[in-house]
Amino acid sequence: MNLQLIEPSATKTLYEQVAQRIQDLITEGTLQPGDRLPSVRKLHRQLSVSISTVLEAYRVLEDQGWIMARPQSGYFVKRSPLTVPAEPDAIAQPKQITPVKISLAFRISATLRDPQNVTLGAAVPCLDLLPISAINRLMGQVLRANPTIAHGYGQPEGRPELRQAIARRLLNAGCSLTPEDVIITNGTAEALYLSLRAVTQPGDTVAIESPTYYGLLEILESLHLRALEIPTHPKDGISLAHLETALQQQQIATCAIVSNFSNPLGSCIDDHQKKQLLDLFNRYDKPLIEDDVYGDLAFDGVRPKAIKAFDTENRVLYCASASKTMSPGLRIGWVLPGRYHLQIAQLKMAMNWTTGIPPQLAIAAFLGNGGYDRHLRQMQRAYQQQVARMTQAICEYFPAGTKVSRPKGGYVLWLELPPSFDAMQLFEDALSHHISVAPGNLFSPTGHFQNCLRLSCASPWSETIDRAMQTLGRLIQQQSHH
Numbered sequence: 220m221n222l223q224l225i226e227p228s229a230t231k232t233l234y235e236q237v238a239q240r241i242q243d244l245i246t247e248g249t250l251q252p253g254d255r256l257p258s259v260r261k262l263h264r265q266l267s268v269s270i271s272t273v274l275e276a277y278r279v280l281e282d283q284g285w286i287m288a289r290p291q292s293g294y295f296v297k298r299s300p301l302t303v304p305a306e307p308d309a310i311a312q313p314k315q316i317t318p319v320k321i322s323l324a325f326r327i328s329a330t331l332r333d334p335q336n337v338t339l340g341a342a343v344p345c346l347d348l349l350p351i352s353a354i355n356r357l358m359g360q361v362l363r364a365n366p367t368i369a370h371g372y373g374q375p376e377g378r379p380e381l382r383q384a385i386a387r388r389l390l391n392a393g394c395s396l397t398p399e400d401v402i403i404t405n406g407t408a409e410a411l412y413l414s415l416r417a418v419t420q421p422g423d424t425v426a427i428e429s430p431t432y433y434g435l436l437e438i439l440e441s442l443h444l445r446a447l448e449i450p451t452h453p454k455d456g457i458s459l460a461h462l463e464t465a466l467q468q469q470q471i472a473t474c475a476i477v478s479n480f481s482n483p484l485g486s487c488i489d490d491h492q493k494k495q496l497l498d499l500f501n502r503y504d505k506p507l508i509e510d511d512v513y514g515d516l517a518f519d520g521v522r523p524k525a526i527k528a529f530d531t532e533n534r535v536l537y538c539a540s541a542s543k544t545m546s547p548g549l550r551i552g553w554v555l556p557g558r559y560h561l562q563i564a565q566l567k568m569a570m571n572w573t574t575g576i577p578p579q580l581a582i583a584a585f586l587g588n589g590g591y592d593r594h595l596r597q598m599q600r601a602y603q604q605q606v607a608r609m610t611q612a613i614c615e616y617f618p619a620g621t622k623v624s625r626p627k628g629g630y631v632l633w634l635e636l637p638p639s640f641d642a643m644q645l646f647e648d649a650l651s652h653h654i655s656v657a658p659g660n661l662f663s664p665t666g667h668f669q670n671c672l673r674l675s676c677a678s679p680w681s682e683t684i685d686r687a688m689q690t691l692g693r694l695i696q697q698q699s700h701h
Contacts, residue, residue, distance in 0.1 A: 233268050237276035245296055256294040282604050284611030304623045307453050307635040316424050316447050319440040319664045324433045330655045337687040340657035342482050342631050344543055345677045348601055350594045358581040373573040375564050377403025381583035385553050393528030400555050402563055403574045407512045410538035410554035412438050417562040418506040423472035426465055428457050430662030432482045446664045453624040456488035459495055466503040473506045479523045480513040483662050483673040484633050485626025493526045501532055511539045517628040518603040533557035541582050549578035602630045605676040616692030618699055630676045640670040648694045654687045
């Protein structure tokens with residue numbers, strides 16, 4: 220086997236390029252299951268890269284399930300190579316407009332966060348991957364430099380330092396905005412809550428992706444809003460044809476959508492469809508609420524544009540936060556409300572006046588000191604590897620015919636099992652083994668997706684997770700045979 224020299228790349232590290240080259244040889248069939256890979260020293264000479272680069276590339280391929288190490292013998296292509304499972308089809312048929320009642324979500328979400336369980340259901344970032352030490356250090360610096368600032372009232376719109384840092388970061392998402400366009404909130408949840416309050420009245424209908432994040436359903440219920448589920452594809456996102464029908468029939472007041480690497484599907488709307496989507500809302504003169512909390516987590520490091528980037532009429536209410544990339548506990552989020560700025564600022568003031576000042580200043584400092592981009596690259600690589608490893612485990616342990624999403628960012632997988640499968644029964648069975656999963660009906664106000672589940676890939680792969688996945692596979696097989 221002869222490999223050419225590795226060329227420099229702006230988007231991938233050397234070891235990622237080496238790993239990708241070998242992975243391509245396996246998928247193309249040049250390297251077969253059981254074949255021995257070149258020794259570390261041989262590949263180091265052949266590619267003119269360091270030994271540590273080759274070792275890191277082999278480690279990545281081993282983590283992803285492509286190769287295995289044999290003591291004293293070297294590295295070999297795994298005899299059960301990665302089989303890419305089929306993707307779920309376009310999800311769901313149009314539903315009736317539905318009042319939102321989600322008492323189930325409160326019970327299930329508590330188990331998803333229980334540290335006693337192997338938490339494969341909670342879509343929360345792994346603390347080990349967060350820049351906790353850096354942010355703690357910056358928080359201390361902020362409080363030493365401004366000893367009294369934490370104890371006064373701030374402005375409802377938030378600290379100018381953070382608003383400026385967010386406006387600057389949003390250039391990467393294609394948005395040219397000013398700090399004055401930004402309002403700081405307590406996480407994305409408050410940003411969505413305020414946005415929905417500003418553009419709806421109780422009893423109105425909101426178009427949502429189907430399936431959608433259950434936290435959005437909780438907000439809709441608290442505001443006495445109804446939901447219209449719109450079919451959504453796990454790769455391409457929401458169906459524009461069904462959305463246009465809802466707009467034509469004047470059924471909806473607004474639409475709340477996760478534009479990039481959505482939860483739970485992992486879908487990412489391409490630029491052309493983002494423009495088409497916004498054209499629809501411009502034509503029907505309706506506001507659009509965009510949740511872009513996962514946008515920074517693209518596996519290839521290329522951040523997709525926000526829908527807000529195409530917003531020439533200021534009708535998009537853009538929501539995001541630091542929760543998935545920096546710290547969920549600090550509760551720092553933001554909304555760029557466009558033409559609804561005054562309403563949102565007034566609602567924020569009436570609700571809780573302001574967001575905590577020290578967390579705002581610490582996040583602003585972290586965004587401004589250059590550390591965020593370096594941290595983000597590490598997080599993107601980690602999630603890519605963890606998603607690949609979880610997919611491999613599904614191939615190895617779950618029944619044939621299991622369909623799995625193929626996200627290009629984020630850290631959740633959506634699984635579709637045969638129509639007769641009962642994900643709630645799996646939830647109960649898994650919980651008896653101290654494993655938590657998120658059953659599919661959690662993500663629908665009509666209880667749809669009973670044969671689906673969401674798995675989180677946030678935690679680094681471990682023997683504990685591997686055993687939990689084997690147990691899940693066994694429970695699914697047992698249910699299938701009954």
